[in-house]
Amino acid sequence: MNRYYWGLVVALVGLVAVWLVVAMGPGLDLKTLQVARLQVEDWRVAHPFVTAWVFFLLYMVVAAFSVPGIVVMTLAGGALFGVVWGTVLSSLASTLGATLTFVVARALARDAVQRRYKHQLRRINAGFEREGAFYLFALRMIPVFPFLLINAGMGLLPIRIWTYFWVSLVGMLPATAVFANAGTQLGRLDGIEGILSPVLVLSLVATGLFPLLARWLVNAVRRRRGRLENPDTD
Numbered sequence: 001m002n003r004y005y006w007g008l009v010v011a012l013v014g015l016v017a018v019w020l021v022v023a024m025g026p027g028l029d030l031k032t033l034q035v036a037r038l039q040v041e042d043w044r045v046a047h048p049f050v051t052a053w054v055f056f057l058l059y060m061v062v063a064a065f066s067v068p069g070i071v072v073m074t075l076a077g078g079a080l081f082g083v084v085w086g087t088v089l090s091s092l093a094s095t096l097g098a099t100l101t102f103v104v105a106r107a108l109a110r111d112a113v114q115r116r117y118k119h120q121l122r123r124i125n126a127g128f129e130r131e132g133a134f135y136l137f138a139l140r141m142i143p144v145f146p147f148l149l150i151n152a153g154m155g156l157l158p159i160r161i162w163t164y165f166w167v168s169l170v171g172m173l174p175a176t177a178v179f180a181n182a183g184t185q186l187g188r189l190d191g192i193e194g195i196l197s198p199v200l201v202l203s204l205v206a207t208g209l210f211p212l213l214a215r216w217l218v219n220a221v222r223r224r225r226g227r228l229e230n231p232d233t234d
Contacts (some may be wrong), residue, residue, distance in 0.1 A: 052085070065097075070094065078180035105155030136159065
């Protein structure tokens with residue numbers, strides 16, 4: 001792809017970002033998105049690849065800066081590209097945006113925080129060195145923790161970047177697919193609360209807690225077996 005093409009993509013991302021800030025106020029609004037979808041649809045049909053890139057880059061920026069409205073962005077992905085491609089684009093963009101925040105937090109603050117709170121973080125560091133992937137997966141699956149807090153906080157802890165990336169990708173995938181699928185019915189939605197039913201939220205929470213509970217049970221069985229095999233150690 002030539003420089004003109006990439007310049008066009010960057011310019012479009014900038015224009016859309018400015019429009020979102022000016023037109024939608026402090027957060028992305030579902031009703032505004034429903035109107036905007038009709039305006040963007042003709043452009044998507046004429047320029048599907050450019051539209052996908054603009055959406056992807058814009059979503060990544062929204063995820064990196066934790067701008068309010070990331071759920072609405074996922075709905076837009078489903079509305080514009082269908083459930084499959086909407087899920088793929090949204091999932092990759094949100095994970096890359098989260099990883100960008102993770103890397104920046106690690107580069108700017110991890111060493112200072114670890115030095116300042118070395119003793120307080122000792123047990124947390126040890127836990128994340130052993131089972132950081134399980135803890136991160138649970139946090140990603142439970143949709144109650146602030147996105148920015150998880151992204152920046154993980155950058156301060158001993159978890160590898162690649163582990164952070166793939167666990168975040170897998171952990172956020174179910175909720176992303178749910179919202180992308182709902183986006184295909186964008187014209188019929190009255191509000192976000194119509195998507196996140198109590199049953200769905202509880203299902204996501206249970207899925208997030210399952211690996212931690214399974215890990216705890218395995219460790220409990222191992223400890224019990226060790227005591228039975230070595231009774232003199234008690």
